[in-house]
Amino acid sequence: MIRVQQEDFDVSREIASLRAGDLSIGGICSFIGTVRELSGGAAISSMTLEHYPGMTERALSDIEAQACARWPLSGCLIIHRYGKLEPGDQIVLVVTASAHRQAAFDACQFLIDWLKTKAPFWKLEAGTDGADKHWVEANGSDTLAANRWDDTQDKT
Amino acid sequence: MIRVQQEDFDVSREIASLRAGDLSIGGICSFIGTVRELSGGAAISSMTLEHYPGMTERALSDIEAQACARWPLSGCLIIHRYGKLEPGDQIVLVVTASAHRQAAFDACQFLIDWLKTKAPFWKLEAGTDGADKHWVEANGSDTLAANRWDDTQDKT
Amino acid sequence: MKLVYFAWVREKVGKSGEDVSPPPTVETVTQLIDWLIAQGDNYRVAFGDMKIIRVAVNQQYVTTDTPVQPGDEVAFFPPVTGG
Amino acid sequence: MKLVYFAWVREKVGKSGEDVSPPPTVETVTQLIDWLIAQGDNYRVAFGDMKIIRVAVNQQYVTTDTPVQPGDEVAFFPPVTGG
Numbered sequence: 318m319i320r321v322q323q324e325d326f327d328v329s330r331e332i333a334s335l336r337a338g339d340l341s342i343g344g345i346c347s348f349i350g351t352v353r354e355l356s357g358g359a360a361i362s363s364m365t366l367e368h369y370p371g372m373t374e375r376a377l378s379d380i381e382a383q384a385c386a387r388w389p390l391s392g393c394l395i396i397h398r399y400g401k402l403e404p405g406d407q408i409v410l411v412v413t414a415s416a417h418r419q420a421a422f423d424a425c426q427f428l429i430d431w432l433k434t435k436a437p438f439w440k441l442e443a444g445t446d447g448a449d450k451h452w453v454e455a456n457g458s459d460t461l462a463a464n465r466w467d468d469t470q471d472k473t
Numbered sequence: 474m475i476r477v478q479q480e481d482f483d484v485s486r487e488i489a490s491l492r493a494g495d496l497s498i499g500g501i502c503s504f505i506g507t508v509r510e511l512s513g514g515a516a517i518s519s520m521t522l523e524h525y526p527g528m529t530e531r532a533l534s535d536i537e538a539q540a541c542a543r544w545p546l547s548g549c550l551i552i553h554r555y556g557k558l559e560p561g562d563q564i565v566l567v568v569t570a571s572a573h574r575q576a577a578f579d580a581c582q583f584l585i586d587w588l589k590t591k592a593p594f595w596k597l598e599a600g601t602d603g604a605d606k607h608w609v610e611a612n613g614s615d616t617l618a619a620n621r622w623d624d625t626q627d628k629t
Numbered sequence: 630m631k632l633v634y635f636a637w638v639r640e641k642v643g644k645s646g647e648d649v650s651p652p653p654t655v656e657t658v659t660q661l662i663d664w665l666i667a668q669g670d671n672y673r674v675a676f677g678d679m680k681i682i683r684v685a686v687n688q689q690y691v692t693t694d695t696p697v698q699p700g701d702e703v704a705f706f707p708p709v710t711g712g
Numbered sequence: 713m714k715l716v717y718f719a720w721v722r723e724k725v726g727k728s729g730e731d732v733s734p735p736p737t738v739e740t741v742t743q744l745i746d747w748l749i750a751q752g753d754n755y756r757v758a759f760g761d762m763k764i765i766r767v768a769v770n771q772q773y774v775t776t777d778t779p780v781q782p783g784d785e786v787a788f789f790p791p792v793t794g795g
Binding site: 366371375397432436441455 | 633635636637685688689690704706707708709710711712
């Protein structure tokens with residue numbers, strides 16, 4: 318399940334809805350990405366997330382299907398927010414549920430690594446004086462993290 | 474922070490309390506272990522978790538300190554329940570928060586692998602007829618999962 | 630053909646999207662970019678360094694030798710920074 | 713010396729713990745187990761397969777050649793199954 322939204326989310330509620338009484342689940346892994354107050358050493362007052370409506374939903378659905386094909390998941394959820402966010406705000410949620418914890422962990426990491434390098438979102442940060450705005454540059458270490466999933470067909 | 478308790482927990486509330494306004498956090502990884510209705514192919518009606526009061530708290534505090542020494546964590550929480558649980562119930566929660574997501578993921582997996590093989594808890598399962606009770610046997614794959622952390626001083 | 634721009638590509642081009650009708654000789658993404666650059670300095674600035682431009686045709690990532698045709702939605706944007 | 717038992721070790725011994733005063737010749741965990749086995753069949757059954765018994769002295773995991781002394785808390789239990 319994927320959602321692209323401006324609204325905040327509640328991880329407990331999302332996990333409860335994802336589990337939905339499925340008693341075969343033994344482990345649920347989740348990752349929440351949050352806005353840090355420092356970016357490259359400079360304080361930020363806010364961040365605005367732009368995305369590509371249409372392609373975002375399509376790309377997120379595709380990667381979710383890939384994760385479900387690669388690991389034995391009972392449930393999978395990706396929520397990515399867009400719009401204006403402030404330090405401390407939640408940006409993204411990935412939840413994976415499985416009978417086996419290693420599958421849940423691996424799929425969750427795979428999805429967040431992918432989101433960082435392929436999901437069509439762009440962050441515009443505003444400095445604390447409000448005037449200085451700049452686009453966040455892509456991070457080489459994120460590309461390396463994503464690439465590790467290309468080498469292995471199965472990490473379970 | 475560690476807690477050993479009979480009561481259930483709410484992951485959103487625990488994450489909010491762990492973050493406590495720390496704006497250096499960029500990622501929060503959590504793992505929830507739940508009671509499955511099938512154990513080794515047989516349906517269970519309940520599971521009773523026994524533990525070693527005193528040693529449990531000491532061992533959990535020690536491993537939390539190890540995780541904090543090994544990875545740059547802004548926060549770490551382990552909650553392990555004991556007593557009688559039913560299929561679908563939450564057993565254990567591990568939450569790790571860090572500026573960097575890989576540290577959060579690695580520390581979370583390290584802690585759950587450790588809990589599975591070293592925390593002094595024992596599961597007594599009751600079958601669906603209520604009469605057949607048996608102690609869960611330790612799982613060789615859990616030991617392998619835990620051992621991988623001995624080979625590497627640093628997986629970040 | 631529908632073009633869409635995101636992030637600083639959008640800012641440099643000066644619009645979020647447009648409908649264009651390039652001549653039939655424009656058959657690939659590279660040829661489309663060359664044709665755009667000839668249309669004005671805003672495009673020249675936006676597409677100045679193709680190493681940091683990503684392209685999607687009909688909402689799928691593509692390389693610059695990919696064919697384009699009337700009716701396609703072609704998107705240009707910087708490396709993504711979500712998650 | 714305080715002994716504590718958990719899970720099926722507790723069930724086989726028939727109690728969750730006890731205070732014992734073994735003779736001074738009992739200096740290690742192994743010697744303590746041998747002494748217990750001589751005290752009754754319940755201990756013989758509980759400690760029948762030492763490969764599946766874990767030992768903690770004063771709430772720390774130890775090997776069976778570890779010394780024990782009066783005042784220690786010695787725990788015997790099966791491989792753990794938490795998490």
